[in-house]
Amino acid sequence: MEKMRKIPVVLAENPADREAAELLAEHLRTEMVRRLTDVPEATLVLKFCPEGLTLTDRKLSLRGDFSGMARRLKTNNLRQEMLVRAARIRRPERRPVAVDATAGLGEDSLLLAAAGFTVELYEYNPVIAALLADALKRARGDGNTVLASAAAEMHLHEEDSAAVLRKGSLHPELVLLDPMFPERKKSALIGKKFQLLQQLERPCSEEEELLQAAEAAHPGKIVIKRPLKGPFLAGRKPEYSISGKAVRYDCFVFPEYSS
CATH class of the missing domain: 3.40.1630 (S-adenosyl-L-methionine-dependent methyltransferases)
Known part of the structure; x- marks a missing residue:
């Protein structure tokens, strides 16, 4: 990393x-x-x-801030989120676990938590982790019970996710990967965020290592967030993709590890 x-x-x-x-x-x-x-x-x-x-x-x-996402967490809106659709798994007997291996500021993890996952967030960069920890603290005390409940299911780890995933002890139902990608600078809105984050860490250059680490955790599914016209992570073609106007989610499914 x-x-x-x-x-x-x-x-x-x-x-x-x-x-x-x-x-x-x-x-x-x-x-x-x-x-x-x-x-x-x-x-x-x-x-x-x-x-x-x-x-x-x-x-x-x-600044990390989940308050503006409260509307997206309403049941009817949540069902339409591309990530939630991409993350669907066979209903397990227990609350499913998702590992967000590239947590950033945690917006995607919040959607997964609201959709019923317990989310383990991994962020290696301590500055980004501090911003995320502050956002989670405020969200857990928010008056919006849906937001607060979702934030309560999000657990932050300031660690290298690849090292943790390679141990093979997590066995999550889902691994989410969203490595920083240079092409995002084409979007003015995302570009402002990217410009500051880029001063903290470089875009991912070890794509194969990251994907192999995700596979080593034996998840039921790996979901990779990519720019709409960006290449597949590590050149690996997924089983299927769900695409929107600006991004797509590439999905790898492992039935042998599904709940």
Whole structure:
């Protein structure tokens, strides 16, 4: 898996945030500052804000936030989500487990959790993991019970998913892969998010390793999120795909491991 490229400084202007900021800075092995004026112009900043932990380069800002997805979690809307359709499995006796091996900011995991999965989220980059952890904390305390219940079924691990999957001990019903992909820069909306994330980690270059690790976990299904016209991950053709206007989901099915 690709290693981190940049570590931002942690900014806490409000005294009430400084203890948490110091702990986060220690975890990231970076500096904690109290004023934005103390930060050099070209430095990434991880800022404690009333709205939530925010990554910024002073031009663009990025914050994990599930509140805007509440409408998509309503039953009728959820059934129409391409990912939920792609993730359908034979109904098991227990609540099925999904591994989101490239969690990012967790939006796809939220859809899976709302659709009935317990989701184990793996994010190797500690800055992205911090943004996701903050978003999950806020979602679990949200007044929207559907959102809060879904977030409660999402468990974050700051680990290399490929290493965990290769151990073969998870046996999830589903593995979701969404490696960062350069072609996404063609979308202005996604491009803004990509520009900040790209400063933290590079797009995936070890596609075959990632796919082999997912297979080693013996899931019932692997679902891979790709740009609509992007190549298959590692050049491997799936059993079938579900396509939308901008993305598609490539699906590999393993009946021998299904519940």
